[in-house]
Amino acid sequence: TLRGGASRGPEREDPRDKSGAGSSYLDQFDFTAIEEMDPSLSEGHRAVYDRECPFELRVQDGDAGPQEVGTLEAIKCKILVLGDESNPQHVRMELTSENDLFFHYTHSLDESSFRHMQEQQKLMIDFTDYVTCVMKMLNS
DSSP states (O other): OOGGGOOOSSOOOOTTOOSOTTOOGGGGSOOHHHHHTOGGGTTSOEEEEEEEEEEEEOOBOGGGOBOSSOEEEEEEEEEEEEEETTEEEEEEEEEEOSSOTTOEEEEEEEHHHHHHHHHHHTOOSOHHHHHHHHHHHHHO
């Protein structure tokens, strides 16, 4: 299907595809070397979550506040952990958009910066539960 739900008819197999029914030509390649060059992983972090999630984005102009209705957009969410996922030393989240190459937000924290955020926002979870909680929210 095309964007917007329009259909272009039944899917046809590519006659050049010798790898089998329904599989992609790119499935034959090992991309681990390229994935290892990811700058997000350079400090020893490892990705524990990496997928697109629907977000409603609202523009905020100065004192006027945010728009009433925003636009729904697929945002690539990546959660990276340094150390064990159940007891991380450091957590970094990255939000990016394929539609806007200048849309790149990062959130980075360790246990002490989490405690500060926890006090400010009155969070009821511990740092060890933070990654799991954020992943559950992104999946819902």
